[in-house]
Amino acid sequence: MPPAPGPPGSYPAAEVSLRSASPESFAIVDVSSGELLGATEAARAHSTVHEGAVYLHLGRSYEVRELDLDRRRALVSPFEGDWYTQPKRQTDTEIVRLLDRRQTLGVTLSFGEVSVTDTVLAYQRRRLSDHAQVDLISLELPPTSFSTQALWFELPVGDRPAGELDEWLPLEALLGALHATEHAQIAVLPLIAMCDRWDIGGLSTNYHPQTGAPTIFVYDGHPGGIGIARTAFARFEELCDDARALIAECPCASGCPSCVQSPKCGNLNEPLSKAGAVGLLERMLHAAGEPAVPAGL
Numbered sequence: 001m002p003p004a005p006g007p008p009g010s011y012p013a014a015e016v017s018l019r020s021a022s023p024e025s026f027a028i029v030d031v032s033s034g035e036l037l038g039a040t041e042a043a044r045a046h047s048t049v050h051e052g053a054v055y056l057h058l059g060r061s062y063e064v065r066e067l068d069l070d071r072r073r074a075l076v077s078p079f080e081g082d083w084y085t086q087p088k089r090q091t092d093t094e095i096v097r098l099l100d101r102r103q104t105l106g107v108t109l110s111f112g113e114v115s116v117t118d119t120v121l122a123y124q125r126r127r128l129s130d131h132a133q134v135d136l137i138s139l140e141l142p143p144t145s146f147s148t149q150a151l152w153f154e155l156p157v158g159d160r161p162a163g164e165l166d167e168w169l170p171l172e173a174l175l176g177a178l179h180a181t182e183h184a185q186i187a188v189l190p191l192i193a194m195c196d197r198w199d200i201g202g203l204s205t206n207y208h209p210q211t212g213a214p215t216i217f218v219y220d221g222h223p224g225g226i227g228i229a230r231t232a233f234a235r236f237e238e239l240c241d242d243a244r245a246l247i248a249e250c251p252c253a254s255g256c257p258s259c260v261q262s263p264k265c266g267n268l269n270e271p272l273s274k275a276g277a278v279g280l281l282e283r284m285l286h287a288a289g290e291p292a293v294p295a296g297l
Contacts, residue, residue: 024223027073028055031065037076043146043223046120047087047266049074050139053123054085069142083134088122089266091203093217095210096147104236106287107153111233114150114219116201119143124268148201149225151233154213155280169276174214177276178204179267180260182216184243184277185232187262189218192239193231198264200228237285244281247274 025039028049037057040048045067049055053064055076062076097113120141125134155178169177182204190197201221208215220228232239250259255274262269 025072026067028057029073029075030062030077031075032077037062040074041222042072043116043118043144044221045072045074046141046144047089047118049076050087050120050123050141052085052125052137052139053087054079054081054083067141082128083125084128086124086126086263086268087120087266088124088136088268089118089120091119091201091266092117093150093152093203093208093219095152099149100233105240105284107155107284109151109153109233109236111151111230112149113147113225114152114217115145115147116203116219117143117145118266146223148220148223149227149229150217150219151229151236152208152211152215152217153236154208154211154215157214169279173273173276174206175204176271176273177280178206178214178216180247180255180272180274180277181243181280182218183260183262183265183269183272184247184281185216185218185239187259188242188246189228189232189239191242192235193228195226195228199226240281240284244278244285247278247281250274 024042026042026045026049027039028037029035030037049064049067051064051067055062055064055074061079061081063079063081064074064076066075068075094115094117095110095112096115098110099112101108101110103109120139122136122138124136126132127134182202186197186200186202189195189200199221201219203217203219204215206214218229218232220226247259250256252259252274255261255272257263260272260274260277
C-alpha cells in the first residue's frame with residue numbers, strides 16, 4: 001500500500017535541513033528583512049543563538065534579539081558592534097553504553113554511547129580588536145541533552161599502577177593539564193577525521209563518577225554521532241602524538257589560540273596548563289608498555 005499523502009503543499013525535502021543533520025532545529029530569522037537565514041540544531045541553539053549572542057552568516061554579523069524556545073526560532077538583526085560573544089556553560093556526560101575498550105599508552109581507552117547535558121549559564125563579550133573581556137552577562141536557560149558517541153580515557157591515579165599522575169602533577173594543576181590536553185586533541189582531530197572543529201565536543205574532569213578517575217571525553221557534537229569519535233578511538237595513538245606536537249611546537253609561553261585555547265570552550269578557557277598537557281601527553285606516548293587497570297563503569 002502506498003504511503004498516505006501528507007498535508008496539502010507538503011513535500012519530503014521540506015523535512016530535510018541542508019544546514020543540520022537533525023530535523024530538530026531552530027530557525028534563524030532576520031527581523032529587519034523577514035529573511036530566513038538558516039537553522040541550527042536544537043542541541044546547539046542555546047550555545048550559539050542565545051539572547052545577546054553575535055551570530056555570523058555569510059560573513060555578516062547579527063545580534064540575537066530573542067531566542068523563542070516555544071516557537072523554536074532565533075530572531076536576529078544586523079550588528080556592527082566591536083565585540084563577539086562566547087557562551088559559558090556547564091557540561092555533564094553520562095556513559096550509557098560501552099561499545100569497545102582497549103589498553104593503550106598507559107590509559108584505559110573506551111568508546112561508546114553517552115548522553116551529553118549542557119546548561120548555558122552566561123555569555124562573555126570580548127572586543128574584536130584585542131580580544132579583551134568586556135563583560136559577563138548571566139542567562140537563564142533550561143538544560144539541553146542529546147545522545148551521541150564518544151571516546152573517553154581514564155588516567156591512573158591513587159592506588160593504581162606505578163606512574164600515577166599524582167606522583168608528578170599536583171592536584172591543583174591536574175585540571176588545567178587535562179583541559180589543555182582535551183583542547184589540543186579536539187584541535188587536531190579534524191585532520192584525522194576529516195571534519196570541522198565545531199562538529200566535536202569535549203569534557204575533562206579530575207574525577208568522573210562512573211569511571212572513578214580523571215577522565216577526558218571527546219564526543220561527536222551531533223545527536224546520534226557521525227563517526228568522528230569512532231575514528232578517534234581507532235587512531236588514538238596518532239591523535240595523542242599530533243596533539244603533543246601541536247602544543248610542544250607552539251612558541252607561546254603559556255598557551256594561546258594556536259595550541260590549547262579553544263574558541264568554543266564552555267569554560268572560557270579556564271583553567272589551562274600548557275606545560276601540564278605536554279607532560280601528560282609525553283608520559284602517555286612513552287608508556288605504551290605500561291597498561292592501566294580498567295575502571296568499572
